[in-house]
Amino acid sequence: MLFRSPLEESFLPEPVVDRETESQQLNTGLENLQNLHIHGPRGTGKTHLTKKAIEDVEANTCCISCLENDTQYKALRQILQELTGEEVRTGYHTSELQRKIQEQVEALETFLVLDELDFLLLNDGDDLLYFLSRLNADLGLITITANHKDLSCQVEERTFSTLQPQRIGFEPFTGEEIYEVLADRARKSLKPQSLRREALTYIASSTQNLKVGLTWLRVSAHHAEDTITETLVKDVKKEVSQTYTKHWLQKLTDHHQLLYQAIEELDTEQEVVQTGDVYSRYKNLCQAYNEHPLTDRRTSDYLKQIEQTGLIQSQYYYGGNKGKTREIEIVDFLTQY
DNA sequence: CATCCACCGGAAATGTTGGGAC
């Protein structure tokens, strides 16, 4: 169960590509117990590097994902659970959880990582951040997001002014860096000589997202008889897409998946895909799968959540000859570059 | 200048869930 293959995402090897600048900023921030706001595109090693950095810090540490914990209450529970190491049952009042967390952080210097913060802010506002920012203790708050450079426009001013986070931006990996990291993982997990150089070059030139790269390598290895060739790598593209997509959608609900499917279908059928089309297609799909459809208002929020994962992209129109709507398209992360 | 497009998105109302007390 605890087996961790070097191709798995959860594997935390020593970095072969040093993100010198970012690392240093991170460490300095941690030493000074500063609040940090880390941002950058998906698959740039934000979470990875942060986890590494707090690993050997002499303090209480806690790292939660706000994708799964997208309300203040859920997040508080998760945080308390991680800090105490005990299971936290439901049934507590929010204020009770807050009090218990306060006790914990007052006792010991603490670093708190809120990964994928966007999802919580979108869903529940900044109440949690406000509470955490006002804790009078040795607390370093580290927020990570793929979508927003600046926290100040995402949270209320009263929250931001007490947080005053130091910003750290992550740039996408270069082709060479992707190559290096994947080669390293391959050395650690595959038989010698089983990965052709051209195959790896092809992957490295097709994506800047390390998570996609790793998925690609893993899917390829899965399909390979004894060597991973460039042809093989090209042949599995579609499956890589599907695997990566599924990875995100699985964390969301069935309705998110149906919505995505609707968009996917429409994307192949017509030039532009608008919200209204998506909704009616989604209703059809619901009927086909015997699901009760949600209202359009609700699905509008769901679409935003899918957008936050980076699987789709939307262009918003607030009036004009197109009316007030948004155009949605599938993001193709394998041939983007 | 009024009207229309085709939804957006805030806010309030209502429904659901699950624990705790009785």
Place this chain on the structure above:
DNA sequence: GTCCCAACATTTCCGGTGGATG
């Protein structure tokens, strides 16, 4: 059981957007 309650999920309601069109 069942009553109550908080958190959470979803629905209902509705004002709003700005260029194109008549």
